Amino acid sequence: EDQVTQSPEALRLQEGESSSLNCSYTVSGLRGLFWYRQDPGKGPEFLFTLYSAGEEKEKERLKATLTKKESFLHITAPKPEDSATYLCAVQAWLNQAGTALIFGKGTTLSVSS
Amino acid sequence: GAVVSQHPSRVICKSGTSVKIECRSLDFQATTMFWYRQFPKQSLMLMATSNEGSKATYEQGVEKDKFLINHASLTLSTLTVTSAHPEDSSFYICSAVDGDGSYNEQFFGPGTRLTVL
Numbered sequence: 001e002d003q004v005t006q007s008p009e010a011l012r013l014q015e016g017e018s019s020s021l022n023c024s025y026t027v028s029g030l031r032g033l034f035w036y037r038q039d040p041g042k043g044p045e046f047l048f049t050l051y052s053a054g055e056e057k058e059k060e061r062l063k064a065t066l067t068k069k070e071s072f073l074h075i076t077a078p079k080p081e082d083s084a085t086y087l088c089a090v091q092a093w094l095n096q097a098g099t100a101l102i103f104g105k106g107t108t109l110s111v112s113s
Numbered sequence: 114g115a116v117v118s119q120h121p122s123r124v125i126c127k128s129g130t131s132v133k134i135e136c137r138s139l140d141f142q143a144t145t146m147f148w149y150r151q152f153p154k155q156s157l158m159l160m161a162t163s164n165e166g167s168k169a170t171y172e173q174g175v176e177k178d179k180f181l182i183n184h185a186s187l188t189l190s191t192l193t194v195t196s197a198h199p200e201d202s203s204f205y206i207c208s209a210v211d212g213d214g215s216y217n218e219q220f221f222g223p224g225t226r227l228t229v230l
Contacts, residue, residue, distance in 0.1 A: 043221035
């Protein structure tokens with residue numbers, strides 16, 4: 001069964017204190033791994049897509065990396081506005097109907113000044 | 114990036130009534146749209162896959178007769194919660210795929226908060 005596990009569930013950081021979020025997955029044939037940011041009461045906002053082990057992508061203070069079993073979202077010198085829930089999802093085929101995303105439960109990040 | 118809208122953003126209804134939620138892709142055509150449900154502090158759970166011009170594909174455990182999905186055009190999919198009950202209260206989110214739906218990213222709507230009294 002395809003599964004996505006994120007850790008930690010919650011993370012509190014001081015402004016400027018770098019850290020990493022983990023997403024481990026088991027899927028039969030990875031099609032793509034996605035990172036999203038979700039603010040309370042809103043839909044997920046796309047951050048990154050990673051397709052193959054060794055791939056890295058960066059956007060401002062965020063950097064996503066991928067191995068064969070897990071992905072990391074590194075946050076460098078976070079600011080309070082980075083506070084949100086970060087969701088990881090893997091892409092799975094749904095036969096001919098298209099693709100769907102299997103989501104982890106997310107890591108809720110709180111950055112205090 | 115592509116924009117997906119949902120309407121309404123919030124709805125409160127009485128138990129036993131039906132509620133329709135719209136999902137629109139505003140600046141692209143979406144052959145495939147997905148409907149998710151999210152309970153507090155839980156992950157998004159896929160309910161169904163909606164394809165334009167054909168029947169929706171439902172995930173195991175999701176009642177087809179309760180959650181009616183209609184994908185009438187390339188820019189609009191609707192989810193109707195029929196005979197809603199308090200346990201249907203949740204955050205419903207749609208997403209749309211720009212393109213053929215193979216490796217393209219999904220764009221999410223802002224969600225609809227349903228409260229059934």
